[in-house]
Amino acid sequence: MMKIGIIGCGMIAEFGHIPAIQQVSGLQVYALYDNDFSRAVHLQHRFHVPHAYPTEEDFFTSDIDAVVICTPAPIHYKNVMDAAKHRKHVLCEKPLGMDEEEMLEMKRVMEEAGCMLFTGFNYxxxxxxxxxxxxxxxxxxxxxxxxxxxxxxxxxxxxxxxxxxxxxxxxxxxxxxxxxxxxxxxxxxxxxxxxxxxxxxxxxxxxxxxxxxxxxxxxxxxxxxxxxxxxxxxxxxxxxxxxxxxxxxxxxxxxxxxxxxxxxxxxxxxxxxxxxxxxxxxxxxxxxxxxTGMYMELLKALQNGTPGELPTAEDGIKATxxxxxxxxxxxxxxxKPSKGCPSTKSRAEIGRLYPDEVPMDFYD
Ligand SMILES: NC(=O)c1ccc[n+]([C@@H]2O[C@H](COP(=O)([O-])OP(=O)(O)OC[C@H]3O[C@@H](n4cnc5c(N)ncnc54)[C@H](O)[C@@H]3O)[C@@H](O)[C@H]2O)c1
CATH class of the missing domain: 3.30.360.10 (Dihydrodipicolinate Reductase; domain 2)
Known part of the structure; x- marks a missing residue:
């Protein structure tokens, strides 16, 4: 049984990730962490999860095989850095990071830790x-x-x-x-x-x-x-x-x-x-x-140590x-719109920007 820890116990953890993981035999939602501890406890009770931890340290040092990151996008970088430090594989919600530098470092640090990093493109x-x-x-x-x-x-x-x-x-x-x-x-x-x-x-x-x-x-x-x-x-x-x-x-x-x-x-x-x-x-x-389909692939990836069909960090970086x-x-x-693609502008501004190209009845 692969033990999954979830960090970030908000809307998408509750309605997307946890119910799906619990449908895949071979995966177990084992540990929860949220910096609002009451959220972790709420989901622990709702889904009968063995552990909800009040500190990140307790969460990462529990017996988990992989971490699913369901925090808001600006927190993903820190979560991935922590997971790499504890040598945990990661499936991270989109968008992978806030900017290019951050995402490239997330990928590099995970590779150096010998861990897989996936992007949660469940579509x-x-x-x-x-x-x-x-x-x-x-x-x-x-x-x-x-x-x-x-x-x-x-x-x-x-x-x-x-x-x-x-x-x-x-x-x-x-x-x-x-x-x-x-x-x-x-x-x-x-x-x-x-x-x-x-x-x-x-x-x-x-x-x-x-x-x-x-x-x-x-x-x-x-x-x-x-x-x-x-x-x-x-x-x-x-x-x-x-x-x-x-x-x-x-x-x-x-x-x-x-x-x-x-x-x-x-x-x-x-x-x-x-x-x-x-x-x-x-x-x-x-x-x-x-x-659910995504988690069936995560199970295979964790068992085989290869990404298989899962979208990788590279996929997350390219899309973001x-x-x-x-x-x-x-x-x-x-x-300063390109010629031919006026943005949300008043008619007067459009006329000023495109004196020749835009017909008088453009917005009539
Ligand atoms: N793939 C999809 O279909 C889909 C749909 C919705 C949201 N998402 C993504 O999922 C992520 C979370 O979205 P959500 O709608 O569940 O947000 P949310 O605000 O409902 O939940 C986020 C949770 O993270 C917790 N949190 C915030 N900072 C934290 C920290 N430093 N450490 C630990 N926990 C922290 C919050 O307390 C909250 O419980 C976002 O990246 C979002 O883009 C994906």
Whole structure:
């Protein structure tokens, strides 16, 4: 039995990781740590976990084989450094780190400790994502030329109401926007899928932001990637889609467009289909995430001492690098946009920036 320790006992540990680990025979959730000890104790009782520790030292020196990091992104670096010191393998939630320097050091230190470091890109393990991977290789839609990967959602709303009934900014939203915004927080999954489905690295990219809100990072981002194989990917991610709506409805879609047809997956419609010159095939629909599938692979990796199918630190670094570069470019070009891609600007500003190119009725 492989003993797993979880550091960070918040939302994703409770609803994603722990229930999934407990479904994989051969893995055991053995120890919990959170700097808010009450969270660790809460999950210990809820899931009947043998140990919840009040200190990191107790946690890391317990009898665990591997650590799963479910803390907020700015804490990942410290957690990985501690795990390396105690020679524990790590599966770390995305985004792997806050910047390039941090992530490269995490990878290097883990390698020097002789430990494996994985990135928790659980989308790869959804049966639908695996089917797409297979269909691309079988050339079900000919040569894939274009991916359109969209995840527009409300991030559980812009506001919350406190105990006094007052409307306050959602702490979750503030945190995620300060950590880099939607492309860094969520878009890394889509970037990872594009690289994995196509089996091709990104040769060129361009990020454009739209601001519905007042953070430095854009809360709605477009990323265009050109892959070495010649295919293109467009990722669109938003935290501001219906964010003030009483009845929000997110939009999550994959479309792969090839020389002989289209693969289309829609989460809200529960639809998954391939249309090509032979006809239409309706495939069984599965949710976009699979923590259980990821943990079945973690068990194999721990038993064999090799990554197998698990996304590595390298995968985490590449996706985060692309997402950050897109976000940084969007921020830079907000005030000085490239010709042809005006950002969230008033009509007067647009006219001033593009006196020749922008027609008078551009925003009518
Ligand atoms: N892959 C996915 O589908 C997915 C979905 C949601 C969140 N996530 C990622 O999971 C991570 C956690 O997200 P969440 O939504 O569970 O956040 P959360 O805020 O609900 O939980 C984080 C927990 O970490 C604890 N914590 C904070 N600082 C700590 C420290 N120094 N040491 C120990 N514990 C500490 C907090 O007390 C809290 O209990 C983030 O990296 C996020 O991007 C991934």
């Amino acid at each position: 790869r393990f959804s049966q639908s994502a695996k089917d797409i991977h297979r269909l691309v290789r079988e050339k079900a839609i000919g040569e894939v030329r274009l991916l359109r990967l969209v995840y527009n959602w409300h991030l559980h709303g812009k506001w919350h109401w406190n105990e006094k009934g007052e409307r306050v900014d959602s702490a979750l939203r503030v945190g995620r926007m300060l950590e880099g915004g939607p492309m860094v927080d969520c878009g890394v999954h889509q970037i990872d899928l594009a690289r994995w489905w196509l089996g091709s690295e990104v040769a060129w990219q361009h990020g454009i932001g739209v601001w519905l809100d007042n953070y430095e990072a854009p809360d709605h981002v477009y990323l265009h990637m050109a892959h070495e194989c010649g295919a293109h990917t467009m990722v669109e991610v938003s935290f501001s889609y219906n964010t003030t709506s009483k009845e929000p409805r997110p939009h999550f879609q994959y479309e792969l467009i090839g020389t002989d047809g289209v693969i289309r997956y829609n989460r809200e419609e529960h639809s998954f289909e391939v249309r090509n010159s032979h006809g239409t095939q309706y495939l069984p629909w599965h949710p976009e995430k699979s923590f 690098r692309i997402a950050k570069a897109a976000t940084d470019q969007a921020i830079r070009e907000r005030d």
